[in-house]
Amino acid sequence: MNTVDENIISLSNLEDGWNFGDGNKIRKDIIEITLFIRKIIDIETYNFIEAFPLTDGGISLRIGFDKENVIGLLIYKKEEINAYYDNNNQIIDLGVVKLSEIKKFINLEHEKFKVNKYN
DSSP: OOHHHHHHHHGGGOOTTTBTTBOOOOOHHHHHHHHHHHHHSOGGGSSEEEEEEOTTSOEEEEEESSSSEEEEEEEEETTEEEEEEEETTEEEEEEEEOGGGHHHHHHHHHHHHHTTTTO
């Protein structure tokens, strides 16, 4: 198991109020969906992959193409994965992505990045 997976699993230890009295517990299904997504991503292809808890019970999974270009996935439930592109803190909403299409989506966004479609 890699450190990203360990970090994702550790998020299940957060209880309600984990963020100074705010912050919902992250459900087991959100942990499982996040692990599933992380496992279909080729870690060696990207600069970094990191996961953070969201106060509303979701998880933010960030996939770094380089230090300043990141695809973010906001995972709340299986049918609701909101995606965004972060270009040096300029956020572009990419809409909702179906779990069944997530690998294709990430690969496509990575290809766009490589040919500078966002610049």
